[in-house]
Amino acid sequence: MKAMVYTEPNKVEIRDIPEPTLKEGSVKLKIKYCGVCGSDISIFHGKHPRAKAPLVLGHEFLGEVAVDGKKFKKGDRVVAYPLLSCGDCLPCRTGSAHVCNTLGLIGIDVQGAISEYAYVDEDVLFRVPEGVSDKAAAVIEPLAVIVRAIHQSNFKALDTAAVIGAGPIGMITGMMLKHMGASKVFISDIDEKRLEKAREFGMVAVNAKSESLNDAVKSATEGEGADVLFECSGAEVSVMQMTDITKVGGTICLVSIPKTPLKINLRDINFKEQHLVGTRVYTKEEFRQAVEYSAVINEDLEKIVSHIIPLKDSENVFDMIANPEFGTVKVLVDCTDV
Template sequence: MKALVYTGPKEVEVRDIPEQTPKDGSIKLKMKYCGVCGSDIAISLGKHPRAKAPLVLGHEFLGEVVEDGKKFKKGDRVVAYPLLSCGHCLPCRTGNPHVCNTLRLIGIDVDGGICQYGYIDEDVLFKVPDDVSDKAAAVIEPLAVIVRAIHQSNFKSLDVAAVIGAGPIGMIAGMMLKHMGASKVFISDIDEKRLEKAMEFGMIPVNAKTESMEKVAKTATDGEGVDVLFECSGAEIAAMEMTSITRVGGTICMVSVPKTPLNVNLRDINFKEQHIVGTRVYTKEEFRQAVEYSAQIKEDLEKIVSHILPLKDSAKVFDMIADLNYGTVKVLIDCTDI
């Protein structure tokens, strides 16, 4: 079968590989779409600390069940909770396997879903609602990331929110915040095309090249600042500014994972009694909730998909994402087009 394989730093190629060997409890899927994530970009550059070549990429996949299993029937469309936990460490023993001390993921530590077929444990699969399109379903995994982030932030309806970074994760964060009742959602980026897209979802765009998020947000909140801020960029300047954008007693949720330690204004954290919280992935229950939410915001999830590449051309995907002229937001690989 065909698969997109990471073969070494800055080297990916579409290869013919053998089909996976089924394991007890697994079911065969025909892969339909797979989203491309920031972690896939890191792997392709050789910068992911765990991913080892050769590796089939992709953890944001939608598949169609090929044959009846114990829980699913042939033809069911399913998405996979891709986390692999040890079950023995302290986080696992205390109900937090999503932050297992040795957490692994499909598509990072074992072969992933940018391929024609795969065998996946039935216990981690969720059936996609019938009225959710294939394109929207392929965005459920990053949606789960935001479900978790919003839970971590203790966001409340009518809160004023800010999102720094209008990439796929930031865009989905803004969409969900609007859906859950935010009174205003400000979103900043330096990419004008992404900011135009954010406006379509009802967000208030801030071009970080020409505007100050702090000034815009405080002008709109009588000088107080936003109730909750989601840092989705990983940029050094964002780490320095996020405390000034957020009000006294407000919450900052770190959704991005900076590659190096960044400077943060800890004095603001003290003097404004702010809360800063991290978020990494999602629980299995939050993944299930994301599947349900997908039916409620299906039109927006479809719109966030800016480009679809056929599997046969998927080795070009990372160059395309890096080229700002393409204006990519969320890119999917069509695993049926070989």
């Protein structure tokens, strides 16, 4: 079967590889779409601490059951909860398996799904609701990331929200906040094409090259600041600004995961009694909620997808994502086009 294989830093190849062995409890999936994630980009550049070449990338995938299993039948469209937890550590024993001490992920710690076929444990599969398009279904995994982040932030309807970074995660964050009743959603980035997309979703888009997110938020809130702020960029300059943009008693949710330590204004956290909370992935229940919610926001999830690349032509997908001229938001690999 054909698959995208990470072979060394800054290089992937489309290779013919053997199909994996079917294990007890697993089911064979014909992969339709697989999204390219920020973690895949990190792996591509050789900066992920666990990913080792050769590795089939991909954990954001939509598959079609190819052979009847015990729970799913041939033709069922499914998405997979891709986390790999040990089941024995303290987080696993106390209901937090999503932050297992040795947490792994499909496409990082085991072979991924940017491939024609994959074999996945039936216990982690969820049936895609009727009416959800294939494109929208392929975005369910990053949607689950945002479900978790919003839960962590204690966001409430009519809150004013700020999002730093209009990449796929930031864009879905803003979109979800709008759906959940935010009074205003401000989003900043330096990519004007992404900001144009954000405006289509009803967000107040701020180009950080020429405008101040802090000024825009303060102007709309009588100088108070945002109730909640979601940091989705991982840029040090943004991390330094986030406490100023957020109001007294407000919440800052760190959605991005910087690869190196960054400076932060802890004085503001003290003086403004702000709440700083991290978020990593999602619980299995939150993944289920994302599957269910995809039926409500199907059309907007489709709009998040900016590019679909055939598997056979995807060796340069990371270069395309890095090139601002393409204006990528969410890129899917069509694993049926080999």
